[in-house]
Amino acid sequence: MGHQITLATSSLNQWAMDFSGNLERIIQSIAIAKQRGATLRVGPELEIPGYGCQDHFLEGDTVLHSWEVLAKILSGDDTMNIICDIGMPVTHKNVIYNCRVIVHNKKILLIRPKMWLANDGNYREMRWFTPWMKHKQWEDHFLPRIIQAVTKQTKVPFGDCVISTVDTCIGVELCEELFTPASPHIDMGLDGVEIFTNSSGSHHELRKLYTRVELLKEATLKLGGVYLYANQKGCDGDRVYYDGCAMIAMNGHIIAQGAQFSLQDVEVVSATIDIEDVRSKRTSKSRSMQAASAERYHRIEVPFALSAGKFTDVASGAEGEMSLGLQVRLSQARFHEPEEEIALGPACWLWDYLRRSRAQGYFVPLSGGIDSCATAVIVYSMCRLVADAASRADHQVLADARRIVGEPEDSSYIPSDAKEFCNRIFHTCYMGTENSSRETRSRAKELATTIGSYHIDLNMDSLVTAVRDLFAYVTGVKPQFRVHGGSNAENLALQNIQARLRMVIAYLFAQLLPWVRGRQGGLLVLGSANVDESLRGYFTKYDCSSADINPIGGISKTDLKKFIAWSQTNFDLPILTNFLNATPTAELEPISENYVQADEADMGMTYDELSVFGRLRKVEQCGPYSMFTKLVHEWGSFLAPVQIAEKVKHFFFEHARNRHKMTTLTPAYHAESYSPDDNRFDLRPFLYPSRFPWQFKKIDEVAAALPDRSNRGPDKTKTE
Template sequence: MGRLVTVATCSLNQWAMDFEGNTSRIIESIHQAKAKGARLRVGPELEICGYTCQDHFGEPDLYMHCLEMLARILSDRSCYDILLDIGVPIQHRNVYYNCRVICLNGKILFIRPKMFLANDGNYREMRFFTPWMRPTEHEEYHLPLILQKLQGSTHVLFGDCVISTPDTCLGAETCEEMWIPDPPHAHMSLDGVEIITNSSGSHFSLQKLDVRLKLISEATRKCGGIYLYANQQGCDGERLYFDGCALILCNGQVLAQGSQFSLNDVEVITATIDIEEVRAYRSSISRRMQAAMSPRKYHRIQTSFELSPEEYDMDLMQRPTLPREPRYHSVEEEIALCAGCYLWDYLRRSGTAGYLVPLSGGIDSCATAVIVYSMCRLVIDAMKGGNMKVIEDVARIAPGIKVPETAEELCNRIFHTVYMGMSKQSSVDTRRRARDLSAAINSYHVNLDIDTVYEAQKGLITSTLGFEPKFKVEGGSETENLMLQNIQARTRMVTAYEFAQILPTTRARPGGGSLLVLGSANVGESLRGYLTKYDCSSADINPIGSIDKADLKRFIAWAEVNFDLPCLHEFLTAIPTAELEPLTETYVQSDEADMGMTYDELTTFGRLRKVHKLGPYGMFARLVHDWAPDRERGPNDHQPVYEPAVIAMKVKHFFHHYAINRHKMTTLTPALHCNDYSPDDNRFDLRPFLYPRLWESWSFKRIDSHLAKLEEVKKKKARMMQSQAARTP
């Protein structure tokens, strides 16, 4: 056995602009790392200020406060005797950088700026920061006065350097740098760096952990070495949920893995590793030759601090950490855990009294309600586990004589559901499903009808214009039909907010307050624009706004079993309907019929539009192959089968409605980000909201010309087959 090193990394539930709170969590993580015997502690990206400060990163105040908090950490002697890697934004020569500050015993060893910035999807780092564009180069950073006094000097090194200790060498990279084709860790490894730290602000999306872990695993499998991954965890103040899951890997194997979803504010993981294993792993001829040939040499900053002091080796009880299999959650578990953790963070930090969901009796509002119930289950589990912060938050948010002991008890205090029916439009089944779900999870339920408000609004048209609008099934026009549906939809939004404000008072809740209204529009409906602007899709937060119908159904089927909610089965078999038109013996409104496409087709359109970046013509050209009747299909291939003319019609229909409803996306309720084809215009999907008439556009004309060629080829093949058949005796 060689020299053993114990290292620590962490996930912190930071909050944008909460400088003191973030700093206290950083210090707590340092204390936990030291208590576990670690000599190196790595924290998340921009951990002092929080990752999602957005345009606050353009304010000098933020940088001043971050340095003040850094000075607080450096001057705290309880944070001594451990090498610290801390995420701080730094202004250097009037340029803003996203930095790692490497420090030891109250002194800064050097500052390492981020070299490759994340600037797509949810990320706008180039808006705030400048990348360091000089690999392996460094210069001097002039310390502000508050740090000069602690440092005992006026300058420290700033740039792309590494730390050399008597027993090993370590370097830092930040988040995006791990994902690029030519990552810094490869060059550092070739120059003899044995420990790589990665401090991240990586957000959650469904099944993303698999990709993240593969990248780290392959990095250490190819290069050898120890890799410490730190990440934010929780709602930092935006639509994103940072899913933690701190990791320690060595030579391609997982040694330690933190939780991906947790209500803990601070979570530290450690591993003890024999540094000689890295050297032995790198001893192959090919790796040695690459290292010798590598032109990129790093400036080594020397320190006498050892990560594996001799007294550690004398402890016969110390053993290297054994490899373990990585842990993954299913999509259904991710929805339950991620959305539940996010909602709890949002609730406890917003200062409100709870949540309200308008229950329609359909699967979307059902899924939102079950997610809140999942949140309550997580909170109760954390309380039973002795999480004092959660216990304090519950006492503040849900005060009462008795502390809630079950998810159902907590649900009844902080969760409110409202069924808003119409006598002619609402079915007995939807009203009953809403009531049964509320009873199963024990939400505070209100059952009401909005007929009087609807009739009053409808009466305004008749009394003012002398015109009585009618539904389509009653002989009215499409315009009348749509207006009458929208009166109901918008009335429900107003009613939801009325009850959200007054319910805590009518229930004599201490402190009163108001409730946050949760939306229930799924990603497909938002993409298609199948919603009324300022109806019940308008809310404070939408937990399912970037989850498609198929995943929601899988989640409900999972929750039926795992949450022991048999009433959910009826939601799975019910036909999706808005119930905004009168029910008759021969007509029941259907969402998919109204949209002119299935939810599965919507998911396909959404992925091709956003993830694959296809416009109308590109999407048609792709689907002609994917949905072709003669395409070879595997056992799990459930793609529909359509002729090219039908595909052309469907693609045009989708883009037509997408374009004319784009304005709705600008007012869409901020949705928890869960999928990379989300149409959320607030931050993620930045596109125009006024389009030219697509039916006259060049894109649609190109579809028509392509379709004409396909039809001609089809006819030519048919004539050839007829000719061959005629010649066959």
């Protein structure tokens, strides 16, 4: 019989600066790991203070409180007979590092600083931390007195080392280090490390999990070994949602996987492995030749065996003992469809935001269009998740739900019905004008009835008229819509005042509706502008797209339509067919026999085209000219070069002149890799030379010279 070892990794819903709550969740995860017989437990990145502290990492208080939390962990019996990999910031020689602290039996074995920092996209780790550049080197770190009093240690190793137990060797890798071309696990594995830990703060993005899974499998496929991946989960206090999904990989296979989306604050994933399987995987001669010449790591020796006891060949009749934890074997990793990711990720994010903000619910201006419909369905999905967790007696979810709806702590109330719970915490409102249609009003009301939201319906013409008359009284002229002979400036101003008044009304009702219903507190206003409209700037600044948070602000119109179609079936909401078949319209201009306002006509481009523009601009880092050259190849079969040139120029002109709107975007759930969120993700100017004279001139010159290869029918002009 081989050496059986039970290992545990975890996903914790930590919250930035919530040291008390974070401590409780860490201790709970260690306790669960020990109950399953695990002798190694791994937690997420920076789990003590929370990953998203941002500039609070520069404060000495954050480091101090992290040491205080670690002192509490070490002073109890939690770390007895188990090795724990715990994350926190550490100041070493006046330099702040993102570290893993490896502890065992109330002692610190090693402080391992992160060597490659995440510093792009949503991440700014180098703003707060410094990478440890002394690879395979270590120094003495002198511990603070609060730790010395507990561990009786004065100093501990600090640096790039590995842990050597009686029966195996453990190496530490931190988040970004897995994603780098020269990952540390390669050198560690060649030097005999058999078990790798990775503590991450990796956010959810649509279709991203596949990349993470493939990296874990690849890390152990050629090298051999066991890889424990831990991750933060939940809303840490910002725009991103950390999607958990702790995993254990072995020899190129995922053998244990946690939930990607869950309301559970603490999830522990464990598996029992035979370390001899790793050793047999590593018998190839080429690997052995590379390992024989590998540069050595300093080993921190600990007199402790991860395998639980002594055993010999059971077949011979000798006695043996071992502790087996939860053993899991997967044939393949589990993935959600993108539509299901939209249903679950933003819903979990909304739940965390609601319960931690201490608000009484959400408010949405329900327009009858697909965007506010998607926001409402995501809230309904959140209610479904709450009802499901309540049916499984999740004590934390029950406590939060009772507090939010105003029930006492000792209440017997159980939010077992999603529609009933939705009626208590979700409020919707249709704000009509003379430009609104009966169809949108009907769709909004029917959707609210179907999902159970507390719905109100109002006409705001008197407000719009009052503002319009005020302007006429002050200036002596009365603006008119274009269909009534007004100028473009008048037409736009009259549209915008309707949109901005809706924002004012939304906040009024959000503050007072709980009072109307006999409750205290207020509601959070949800926005409903999608990522493509933000990219194009197709919304009114400070209109009802301005809100407290926006669950769909990072999701494309294309994906939202697919999500609504998915929800129609999976949530049993037949009303959604009407939203899918409706033409997107703002309904801000009068409807006439010859004109009905339509979003794509107003924008001068389709939503599908916007998704392509967004991907090329952000993900592929294209400026106007390089975007044009790429699209000539992608669209050249159905559009002439001059047509493509006009589309590209029009996009960049509108994007540039509306870029200032990005600075006031409602904080939105990050979901797409091409989000234009100015405040964190897409750091670009907001004052542009919007006609791009140099770039556009080059595009025009090249477009005029290129042959037209599009297949446009008999009227096509041959230029070849």
